[in-house]
Amino acid sequence: MPLPEFELLRPKTLDEALEMLSAAPEAMPVAGGTNLIPDMRKGTYTPRTVVDVSRLPELCCIRRVEGHLLIGGAVRIAELIEDPMVAEDAPVLLEMARSFANVLIRNRATVGGNLVNSAPCCDSAPAFLVLDAEVELISLVGTRRLPLSEFLVGAFETVRQPQELLTSIRAPIPSDRSSSAFEKMGLRRISCMAKVDVAVLVESDDNGVCEVARIALGAASPVALRAKEAEKALVGRPLRPEAIGEAAERAASAVVPRTGSEYKRQVVHALTRRLLTAAAERGARR
Amino acid sequence: MTVQHTKQQVRLTVNGRAHDLLVEPNAVLLHTLREIGYTDVKNGCEIGECGACAVLLNGTSVNSCMVLTVQADGAEIVTNAGLGTIDRPHPIQEAFADAGAVQCGFCTPGMVISTKVLLDRNPDPTEAEIREALSGNLCRCTGYGQIVDAVRLAAARLRDLGSTPSSSLREEGRESSSLREAGRESSVKGRIPVAGDETRGGERNG
Numbered sequence: 001m002p003l004p005e006f007e008l009l010r011p012k013t014l015d016e017a018l019e020m021l022s023a024a025p026e027a028m029p030v031a032g033g034t035n036l037i038p039d040m041r042k043g044t045y046t047p048r049t050v051v052d053v054s055r056l057p058e059l060c061c062i063r064r065v066e067g068h069l070l071i072g073g074a075v076r077i078a079e080l081i082e083d084p085m086v087a088e089d090a091p092v093l094l095e096m097a098r099s100f101a102n103v104l105i106r107n108r109a110t111v112g113g114n115l116v117n118s119a120p121c122c123d124s125a126p127a128f129l130v131l132d133a134e135v136e137l138i139s140l141v142g143t144r145r146l147p148l149s150e151f152l153v154g155a156f157e158t159v160r161q162p163q164e165l166l167t168s169i170r171a172p173i174p175s176d177r178s179s180s181a182f183e184k185m186g187l188r189r190i191s192c193m194a195k196v197d198v199a200v201l202v203e204s205d206d207n208g209v210c211e212v213a214r215i216a217l218g219a220a221s222p223v224a225l226r227a228k229e230a231e232k233a234l235v236g237r238p239l240r241p242e243a244i245g246e247a248a249e250r251a252a253s254a255v256v257p258r259t260g261s262e263y264k265r266q267v268v269h270a271l272t273r274r275l276l277t278a279a280a281e282r283g284a285r286r
Numbered sequence: 287m288t289v290q291h292t293k294q295q296v297r298l299t300v301n302g303r304a305h306d307l308l309v310e311p312n313a314v315l316l317h318t319l320r321e322i323g324y325t326d327v328k329n330g331c332e333i334g335e336c337g338a339c340a341v342l343l344n345g346t347s348v349n350s351c352m353v354l355t356v357q358a359d360g361a362e363i364v365t366n367a368g369l370g371t372i373d374r375p376h377p378i379q380e381a382f383a384d385a386g387a388v389q390c391g392f393c394t395p396g397m398v399i400s401t402k403v404l405l406d407r408n409p410d411p412t413e414a415e416i417r418e419a420l421s422g423n424l425c426r427c428t429g430y431g432q433i434v435d436a437v438r439l440a441a442a443r444l445r446d447l448g449s450t451p452s453s454s455l456r457e458e459g460r461e462s463s464s465l466r467e468a469g470r471e472s473s474v475k476g477r478i479p480v481a482g483d484e485t486r487g488g489e490r491n492g
Binding site: 001002003004005006007008010030032033034037038041042050052054078101102103104105107108190191 | 291292294310311312313314317332333334337340346347348349351352353354356357400403417418419421422423
């Protein structure tokens with residue numbers, strides 16, 4: 001069956017793309033199309049104008065900028081698995097990417113698309129949340145950067161304005177002493193939507209006392225979130241079973257279950273404890 | 287509210303052959319490829335769930351139902367049929383036939399594409415690696431056991447062939463038993479037309 005009709009614009013430069021988005025506020029940027037094409041096919045979302053941003057060079061790079069790892073909005077999930085800078089600076093992204101959908105989808109789906117779509121089960125959000133990442137939104141009016149936690153406001157809802165393009169997401173490169181982990185629980189081991197995602201990043205001093213603790217949950221509430229109370233249970237304490245157990249309890253309390261998904265509290269509890277234990281054992285250097 | 291939809295000029299190189307086409311903005315690569323005769327690319331779900339339409343797009347495996355044809359402008363595309371012909375099958379295709387990994391054959395072209403990508407990178411994958419690499423390709427009849435066997439067999443044969451993976455096994459004097467089973471072999475190449483494989487002129491491609 002053909003897709004519904006739409007006008008397809010192919011900007012060659014970022015400026016051209018921004019002009020197109022500004023001139024046609026109902027236009028939808030597309031890169032990998034892994035959300036948009038099924039939506040159009042099902043008739044749940046049928047934009048009249050689509051702007052192909054998949055080849056804009058500014059959106060396709062991974063680079064280091066002033067102590068940050070910067071990932072372009074049109075970078076494909078598969079690239080996170082292959083890029084040596086990602087493996088070195090932010091292995092939590094690599095772990096996330098390995099659990100993302102399947103090879104065929106990873107080769108199309110993009111980082112920016114996954115975030116802008118803001119599905120509750122969006123896998124990349126929890127991984128970027130523990131990296132304290134910021135998204136960059138550009139329009140003809142200007143550029144703004146905001147923490148990912150402020151960008152994501154609800155299920156399929158972000159603060160992106162129609163004329164804005166998510167050009168990149170950047171995260172301060174975590175210290176060499178940090179250690180991170182990511183795990184996804186779904187109905188099968190791979191090629192599934194997340195029932196729960198948990199990401200953790202911790203950093204301890206020479207005496208083993210936790211200095212930095214970040215815990216993020218995906219698919220456990222309408223939008224990915226940081227479990228701040230759980231993080232507080234770790235900072236200033238050694239990463240031992242007592243503190244880890246308390247953090248896992250608090251992370252479970254952060255779950256906002258829908259009817260029938262109360263089990264997610266138990267899953268979050270188990271995964272948080274498992275990941276924190278693994279991260280603590282792994283120690284410095286991830 | 288009418289949508290202005292200007293046709294756009296694209297060039298696709300498919301299995302080494304260039305095609306200059308004028309396509310609608312809403313055309314997806316899957317449909318375009320089938321319309322110009324590459325019916326070995328199967329139309330399964332059209333929403334990126336089943337992998338039957340997988341092709342190599344500039345060397346990476348993708349679901350062709352998820353690519354707007356215009357986005358593929360200038361791309362090199364390889365379909366299952368581009369890997370081997372009925373007379374000179376690719377060792378992966380031959381292994382699928384020999385291992386009994388083909389029943390209805392509908393998922394096979396996509397399975398072969400995903401296997402190609404896996405074995406190019408990892409000549410000796412574990413079962414877990416095979417299952418992960420094929421996780422985007424659904425089979426609803428054979429079961430995955432024989433498919434995993436086929437990938438293992440293909441891997442072993444390609445390792446034996448060393449640096450000449452494109453040479454036919456038969457040229458080395460090893461005749462594949464199932465090559466005699468012409469039907470199944472054809473299915474591996476996407477050569478047996480199935481419902482929907484009629485090209486626009488009403489003529490079956492194959």
